Amino acid sequence: MNLKQLSHHLNLSQTTVSRALNGYPEVSEATRKRVMEAAKTLNYSPNSRAKSLATGRNHAIGHVIPVSDQHEMVNPIFGDFTAGAGETYAKAGYEIMISMVDDTRQEETYRALRSRGTVDGFILHGPRMADPRIGLLTQIGMPFVVHGRASHIETPYSWLDTNNGRAFERATQFLLDLGHRRIGLINGHEFMDFAFRRREAYVTTLKTQDIPADPTLMQSGEMTEPYGYRAAQEMMALPQPPTAFLVSSMISAIGVRRAIHDAGLQMGRDVSVITHDDDLSYLKNGDDVPIFTATRSSVHRAGNLAAEMLLQLIKSPPQSPLTRMIEAELIIGQSTGPAPK
Amino acid sequence: MNLKQLSHHLNLSQTTVSRALNGYPEVSEATRKRVMEAAKTLNYSPNSRAKSLATGRNHAIGHVIPVSDQHEMVNPIFGDFTAGAGETYAKAGYEIMISMVDDTRQEETYRALRSRGTVDGFILHGPRMADPRIGLLTQIGMPFVVHGRASHIETPYSWLDTNNGRAFERATQFLLDLGHRRIGLINGHEFMDFAFRRREAYVTTLKTQDIPADPTLMQSGEMTEPYGYRAAQEMMALPQPPTAFLVSSMISAIGVRRAIHDAGLQMGRDVSVITHDDDLSYLKNGDDVPIFTATRSSVHRAGNLAAEMLLQLIKSPPQSPLTRMIEAELIIGQSTGPAPK
DNA sequence: TTGAAAGCGGTACCAA
C-alpha cells in the first residue's frame, strides 16, 4: 500500500492525503479523519526511503562503534546505551544505524557515510585520547555527540560524559581520609580517554597529600576478571603491598576480590576496594554484592540523554556545542574500611 | 557530489556513468576507467536512499532486540554478535538497522517496519518458547534468521543456534560419570528458549540414570553474579546439598564460586562446577579462570554465520529454510572433580 | 557504446 493507491482509494489527490497524514493545517477535519482511518485500516505507512529522498531528512542516526583487533570485545555497556538511545529515537521517529568502523580505515568510512547520506547525525563511542575521529566528523560537518570526551582536543564539540575525574578524585580522597597511603590503581587501557582521566585524578589527588605516584601501584589493561586478579596479586606481592585498591571496572574488581580472598585476607578489614563502573545490571542486580563501593551512572539513561542532545543538534544547531556531565553517584560500602595499622 | 554533477563533470550521461560504476558490460573500458577515477577523486558515493528507491533493495538488515521492563539488561553478547554480523554485512555492502522492540507492541512494530520498507530482512534475537514473533515475521513474508530457536513452533523457519541441549546433556553426563548424584542446576529464565532446552537436557540425562529431577536443585532467574551466589547458597543449605553445579552463565558461576568459597569448601574437591556460556571475553581473556569448565562458542562467529545465512536468503530464497547448529566446545577444567564420598 | 526519459514513493510549491 503506497500513497498513490491510498489516495486513489479515497478519491483524493496524493497531495491532500499527504497533507492530511502529516498534520498540515489546510486540510478539513472531515477529510483528515477519513484519511487517517483509511490509512489505519489499510495498514499504510509511508516508505521511509522515499520520504528521505524527498525531504532530505533521513530520520536515522548512525552509532559508530570502533572495532579493532586489539581488544576484540565489544564494550558490554554498548547494548544498554544503545537501548536507551533507541528509546528516545523511537519517540521522535528515528532509527539507529550501526556502523562498526574498523580502526584502520576510518576516514574513508566516514566520508562514505556522509556522502551516501544515510544518517542525519552520529553518536561516537569509546573515544580515545586525542581521538582523530572527532576532527574528522567536525570537518565533514555532520552533527554528532560523543559519548565520553577526548583529552587533548581543543576544538569544541558536543559530548556527554560521566565525570570520571571527579569520581576518582573523590574515591581517592575517601581512601586517603581513611588513612590509606598505598592505594593500588587497577585501570583500563589508558589510551581510552576515560581511563586516562581516572589516572590523572588519582595521581593529582595523591599529590595533594604529597604522596608520589608509585608506578608499581598502577596497572592498566583490558578490563577482565583475570586481569583484576593478576594485577591485584602482583601488587599484593610487593614488598610494600597496597592497603586499598581503586578498580576501574566491576568485573576486574571481582578478580581483585578473589585475589584478596586467596591471599587469606579480608576485604574491608585488611584491604579496601572501591570500584567505578557504569551500570552493569548483571552485576548489580540485587544489593548483595557488598564488596563493591561503586559510583554508578545508568548507561541507559546516558543513552537517552545523548540521543536527546543529538536530536536537538539536528533540529536547530545551536551557536556552541552542547555538553553534559553526569555526576557519578558514590556509594560507600563495607568493602571500604580504614587502613590497617 | 551526486550522479548528475559527476556526469556533467565528465561530459557523459547519468546513464553511462551509472553503468560504468555498477559494472555493466556495455561500457567501454576507457570510459569506465575515466568514470571510476573521477568518482574516486571527487569522493562520490551514491545516495543510498535514492538507490534503494530505484532498485527496491535497501541494503539494510534489521536486528530486532526485544526489550522489556522485566529484565532491563540488554544481553551482553548482543554487542559481539552484532559486531560479527556487521563484519559480514559490510563486505556485502549492507548496513545494520537496530530496532529495540518493546515486548508489548510487537505486531504493529513489525508491520510498520515491513510497510515502511527500510530493511531487506531481519535477525531475531533472544527467542522465547513459542515466540510469537516468528509466526508474525513468517506471515509478513520477510526473510529472517533467528539467533536461537523457539520450542513449540512447528512451522519451519531459518535459524542458527548453539546446541544447548547437547551441551547440557554432555555436561550432566560428565558429572554423572564422575559419580555425582545431586547436581544443582542454576539456569537462566526458563521462558527463554535456550534455558528451557538446557533444563530439558539436564532432566532427561538424569532420568537415564533413574535420578528424578529434584525441584530444590533447580533454580532459574536473571543471570547475574548475586543470583548465582544466592542460588548456590540456598542449595548448599539443603539437608542434602548438591556435590556439583551446572551453571548457565559465567557471571552467575562467579557467584557460585564465591558461595562455595564462603562455605569454606573447595571447588573441584568438595564441589564441582561446570559452566556453559557463550563467548564473553572479559571473563575468559587469559586461561587463568580455572574455576570454569566451559563449553564455549564464539558469538562473534555466530554473528558472521547468521548474517551469511540471511544474505543468502535474501539473494535467492531456497525451497526450505536454512538451519545451522553450532556445537559447543566442552572444556573440562580443574573445577570439575569427582563426587566426594 | 551512449543517451533520453520514465519511474521508484514521497513532498512541496503554485494554481485553482
Add this chain to the structure above:
DNA sequence: TTGGTACCGCTTTCAA
C-alpha cells in the same frame, strides 16, 4: 481547502 506537477538521486528500458 484541494489538485497538478516538478523534483529528490538513482536505475533501467528503449531508442539511437
